[in-house]
Amino acid sequence: MNLDERIKTAQKRWKELQQGDDVRIWVGSATCGLAAGAKGLLDRLPGALDELGVKARIVPVGCIGMCFAEPLVDIQEPGRPRVSYRNVTGDALPRILEGQLKNGGPPDP
Numbered sequence: 001m002n003l004d005e006r007i008k009t010a011q012k013r014w015k016e017l018q019q020g021d022d023v024r025i026w027v028g029s030a031t032c033g034l035a036a037g038a039k040g041l042l043d044r045l046p047g048a049l050d051e052l053g054v055k056a057r058i059v060p061v062g063c064i065g066m067c068f069a070e071p072l073v074d075i076q077e078p079g080r081p082r083v084s085y086r087n088v089t090g091d092a093l094p095r096i097l098e099g100q101l102k103n104g105g106p107p108d109p
Contacts, residue, residue, distance in 0.1 A: 017059070020057070020078070021078050022055065022056065022057050022078065023054065023055070023056035023057065023075070023076070023077050023078070023101060024056065024057045024059055024075075024076040025045065025056050025057070025058050025059065025073060025074070025075050025076075026059045026060075026061050026064070026072075026073070026074040026075075026076070027041055027042055027045070027058065027059070027060050027061065027071065027072070027073055028061060028062075028063060028064040028070055028071060028072040028073075029042065029060040029061060029062065030062045030063035030067075032063060032067035032070050033063070033064075033067075033070045033071050033072065035070070036070035036071045036087075037070075037071050037088075037089065037090070038060075038070065038071040040090050041071055041073065041088060041090060041093055042058065042060060044090055044093055045058050045093070046058070048093055048094045048097050049097065051094070052094075052097055052098060052101060052102055054097070054101050054102070056101075064084075066086065069086035069087055070086075070087070071087070071088050072084060072085065072086055072088070073085045073088045073093070073096065075096075075097075075100050075101070077100075077101070083100060083106060085106075095107050
């Protein structure tokens with residue numbers, strides 16, 4: 001594969017990731033996120049989504065940039081702005097998912 005083909009492939013994959021027709025959930029999984037509990041969130045996400053009957057693409061990513069707020073979880077629904085949640089705990093995760101993905105917005109604090 002030559003450079004032009006690689007660039008086209010990368011651009012296509014980036015567009016699918018950023019503008020896809022599916023729900024995407026990014027979890028900050030750099031060392032700061034992992035130290036703050038991101039691995040536990042990644043482990044719990046599939047079951048929590050199944051309980052809600054929601055399909056989503058789970059995307060572990062590197063540092064999102066706000067290490068003090070880890071673990072960070074970003075949720076992107078098709079045609080809607082990406083929403084970031086900070087200091088997410090395993091106990092809060094189902095409430096966040098239900099509020100955002102079933103009730104149309106962030107849950108009440």
